[in-house]
Amino acid sequence: xxxxxxxxxxxxxxxxxxxxxxxxxxxxxxxxxxxxxxxxxxxxxxxxxxxxxxxxxxxxxxxxxxxxxxxxxxxxxxxxxxxxxxxxxxxxxxxxxxxxxxxxxxxxxxxxxxxxxxxxxxxxxxxxxxxxxxxxxxxxxxxxxxxxxxxxxxxxxxxxxxxxxxxxxxxxxxxxxxxxxxxxxxxxxxxxxxxxxxxxxxxxxxxxxxxxxxxxxxxxxxxxxxxxxxxxxxxxxxxxxxxxxxxxxxxxxxxxxxxxxxxxxxxxxxxxxxxxxxxxxxxxxxxxxxxxxxxxxxxxxxxxxxxxxxxxxxxxxxxxxxxxxxxxxxxxxxxxxxxxxxxxxxxxxxxxxxxxxxxxxxxxxxxxxxxxxxxxxxxxxxxxxxxxxxxxxxxxxxxxxx
Amino acid sequence: xxxxxxxxxxxxxxxxxxxxxxxxxxxxxxxxxxxxxxxxxxxxxxxxxxxxxxxxxxxxxxxxxxxxxxxxxxxxxxxxxxxxxxxxxxxxxxxxxxxxxxxxxxxxxxxxxxxxxxxxxxxxxxxxxxxxxxxxxxxxxxxxxxxxxxxxxxxxxxxxxxxxxxxxxxxxxxxxxxxxxxxxxxxxxxxxxxxxxxxxxxxxxxxxxxxxxxxxxxxxxxxxxxxxxxxxxxxxxxxxxxxxxxxxxxxxxxxxxxxxxxxxxxxxxxxxxxxxxxxxxxxxxxxxxxxxxxxxxx
Numbered sequence: 001x002x003x004x005x006x007x008x009x010x011x012x013x014x015x016x017x018x019x020x021x022x023x024x025x026x027x028x029x030x031x032x033x034x035x036x037x038x039x040x041x042x043x044x045x046x047x048x049x050x051x052x053x054x055x056x057x058x059x060x061x062x063x064x065x066x067x068x069x070x071x072x073x074x075x076x077x078x079x080x081x082x083x084x085x086x087x088x089x090x091x092x093x094x095x096x097x098x099x100x101x102x103x104x105x106x107x108x109x110x111x112x113x114x115x116x117x118x119x120x121x122x123x124x125x126x127x128x129x130x131x132x133x134x135x136x137x138x139x140x141x142x143x144x145x146x147x148x149x150x151x152x153x154x155x156x157x158x159x160x161x162x163x164x165x166x167x168x169x170x171x172x173x174x175x176x177x178x179x180x181x182x183x184x185x186x187x188x189x190x191x192x193x194x195x196x197x198x199x200x201x202x203x204x205x206x207x208x209x210x211x212x213x214x215x216x217x218x219x220x221x222x223x224x225x226x227x228x229x230x231x232x233x234x235x236x237x238x239x240x241x242x243x244x245x246x247x248x249x250x251x252x253x254x255x256x257x258x259x260x261x262x263x264x265x266x267x268x269x270x271x272x273x274x275x276x277x278x279x280x281x282x283x284x285x286x287x288x289x290x291x292x293x294x295x296x297x298x299x300x301x302x303x304x305x306x307x308x309x310x311x312x313x314x315x316x317x318x319x320x321x322x323x324x325x326x327x328x329x330x331x332x333x334x335x336x337x338x339x340x341x342x343x344x345x346x347x348x349x350x351x352x353x354x355x356x357x358x359x360x361x362x363x364x365x366x367x368x369x370x371x372x373x374x375x376x377x378x379x380x381x382x383x384x385x386x387x388x389x390x391x392x393x394x395x396x397x398x399x400x401x402x
Numbered sequence: 403x404x405x406x407x408x409x410x411x412x413x414x415x416x417x418x419x420x421x422x423x424x425x426x427x428x429x430x431x432x433x434x435x436x437x438x439x440x441x442x443x444x445x446x447x448x449x450x451x452x453x454x455x456x457x458x459x460x461x462x463x464x465x466x467x468x469x470x471x472x473x474x475x476x477x478x479x480x481x482x483x484x485x486x487x488x489x490x491x492x493x494x495x496x497x498x499x500x501x502x503x504x505x506x507x508x509x510x511x512x513x514x515x516x517x518x519x520x521x522x523x524x525x526x527x528x529x530x531x532x533x534x535x536x537x538x539x540x541x542x543x544x545x546x547x548x549x550x551x552x553x554x555x556x557x558x559x560x561x562x563x564x565x566x567x568x569x570x571x572x573x574x575x576x577x578x579x580x581x582x583x584x585x586x587x588x589x590x591x592x593x594x595x596x597x598x599x600x601x602x603x604x605x606x607x608x609x610x611x612x613x614x615x616x617x618x619x620x621x622x623x624x625x626x627x628x629x630x631x632x633x634x635x636x637x638x639x640x641x642x643x644x645x646x647x648x649x650x651x652x653x654x655x656x657x658x659x660x661x662x663x664x665x666x667x668x669x670x671x672x673x674x675x676x677x678x679x680x681x682x683x684x685x686x687x688x689x690x691x692x693x694x695x696x697x698x699x700x
Contacts, residue, residue, distance in 0.1 A: 038484075038489065039481060041477075041480075041481065041484075066488070067484040067485075067488050069480060069481070069519070071480070071515060072511055072512065072515030072518070073511060075471070075473055075474065075477070075511075076474065076476075076511070076512045079470060079473075079474030079477035079481065079512065080480045080484070081481060082474075082478060082481060083468075083470075083479065083481025083483075083485065084481035084482065084484055084485030084488075085481075085485070086468055086482065086485075087443075087481075087486045088485070088489065089484075089486075091485070105471055105473075106471060109471055217440070220440070220465050220467075221466055222461035222463050222467045222468070223467070223468040223469075224470070225456045225457065225458045225461055226452070226456050226457045226458060226469075227457075227458040228457065228458075231459075
């Protein structure tokens with residue numbers, strides 16, 4: 001049974017769109033249904049639960065033919081997915097926060113083994129103190145695990161990323177697992193009208209999972225081996241290249257996606273009024289909608305404000321960011337993350353991107369939304385004002401400049 | 403017909419590895435894979451057997467094999483079994499080959515989960531009674547009194563103070579379709595249990611004693627002898643759990659001398675006569691339980 005309203009949309013350019021009123025988690029589950037993973041293994045954790053509840057309903061109702069494995073921990077969830085991927089099965093898992101950290105050992109394992117598992121992570125604060133609300137310290141702490149990391153802004157993008165992730169992860173030039181991040185509650189539990197593609201469209205978009213990186217009874221393999229100092233670095237370099245190759249494959253996937261579904265995406269970043277902007281806020285996830293609103297407000301006051309939303313933290317959009325902000329007078333990175341003893345990790349990455357591309361503009365870091373603290377439109381507008389007033393630095397929303 | 407050395411598969415699946423001469427664990431793996439054959443998919447966690455056999459480009463399994471995370475033997479087996487079955491492939495045996503630490507300590511959560519789901523997998527624990535790969539540290543299957551590098555014979559504390567965890571009955575308490583104990587000292591019993599397990603649907607568990615001569619402080623040419631003696635002196639036993647019942651497969655007419663078994667091993671050389679008496683008493687309590695609760699076939 002579907003939650004919420006559901007109706008068939010207009011026949012539009014030959015595309016039948018089923019419009020449904022879905023939360024981010026439910027939209028993601030619809031995307032996974034269309035991707036047809038053969039094995040789903042998951043362990044419940046707030047605020048991820050509704051995506052796996054929805055998927056288990058689909059399996060129970062026969063709408064999705066998957067083996068749904070009720071594992072006993074997140075470590076087992078990903079270990080099980082690795083096993084399934086190692087026999088050539090498309091797999092899915094989902095987690096959040098402490099669960100992501102609990103499976104951390106398996107994150108590098110899946111990436112190093114080049115198993116293209118797709119995982120949804122509901123971004124949530126990490127203990128201590130305990131907190132179930134959204135920030136991005138969980139996934140950002142795992143940036144170096146070798147996974148592709150995407151960040152959705154809304155429920156529609158969540159569904160679309162669910163489908164596109166498999167296309168990218170399983171591509172032979174990539175063969176790398178992909179983590180799609182949805183802000184806890186703000187996105188996972190917020191309802192929006194979402195276009196749900198039909199099965200035929202999804203099948204036309206997403207080819208079956210084919211790989212040689214799997215066990216084979218005709219030609220037995222020994223997988224997940226040790227490699228000593230003389231070979232190890234070669235495997236690691238290849239792993240790096242796999243993630244880098246995702247850049248081109250994401251573009252390819254989005255072009256094919258646009259042709260079939262009529263929705264266009266813009267690769268590793270999305271820009272909003274950056275072309276002529278003097279001041280740009282770089283951010284990621286669902287807060288981007290608010291930042292766009294703040295930028296519009298400031299443009300009404302004559303301040304040329306723009307927004308750059310990072311859609312993928314890995315592979316990191318170094319050139320894309322540098323190109324988009326190079327003519328600005330100042331930029332700020334607004335992120336729900338802090339690397340204690342330093343600054344926000346997104347800020348570190350952005351500064352590195354600018355330096356590598358010889359873009360010398362002043363930058364600020366705004367750390368906010370930790371533990372689910374609301375970020376207000378006024379606070380975002382103030383960021384633009386502070387950029388305009390040349391007040392650059394490291395700022396903690398609610399606390400001040402430090 | 404029961405399997406024996408004459409009719410066992412001549413093909414080898416685990417060879418060319420770097421295990422020590424006289425290694426009990428590698429013998430257990432070799433025999434298990436000869437029984438299970440080319441359609442087995444082996445999952446080996448971090449530990450001796452993966453360390454000696456999985457060093458790229460020297461890969462020593464001629465069947466499909468994969469290393470799992472240390473804690474993830476059973477959960478990876480689950481994924482392999484489900485992934486193959488979902489593709490319509492059913493003529494295979496997913497088999498886990500994990501040590502005592504990988505099974506009774508770090509891997510017990512995943513193992514318990516797999517048994518709870520009754521996943522169609524075979525899990526073999528080769529028990530050498532300590533973390534031998536990392537240099538002989540205590541595991542929960544290290545027996546009372548044994549010295550390891552983390553339970554040394556110190557001035558105040560003399561070796562391991564805790565008894566061996568009762569994995570067989572812990573596993574049986576899940577009401578698993580089939581569980582068995584074995585020893586490489588009784589290799590025919592072991593190979594026949596592997597074969598029997600491979601024909602049962604659902605989760606199967608075999609716990610095989612496989613001495614590590616370095617860790618136990620014995621000569622490499624008595625590994626099999628000592629694995630026989632541990633059964634003969636009653637500190638280990640050959641049994642099965644099936645259909646809710648325990649069966650004892652071998653009942654020694656009288657136990658051989660526990661003291662002699664212990665004294666042969668460097669890891670027990672510090673034990674006093676009183677310590678040995680304690681070990682005997684603990685053995686006798688165990689056998690009271692066995693005599694009361696286990697059927698007998700042997």
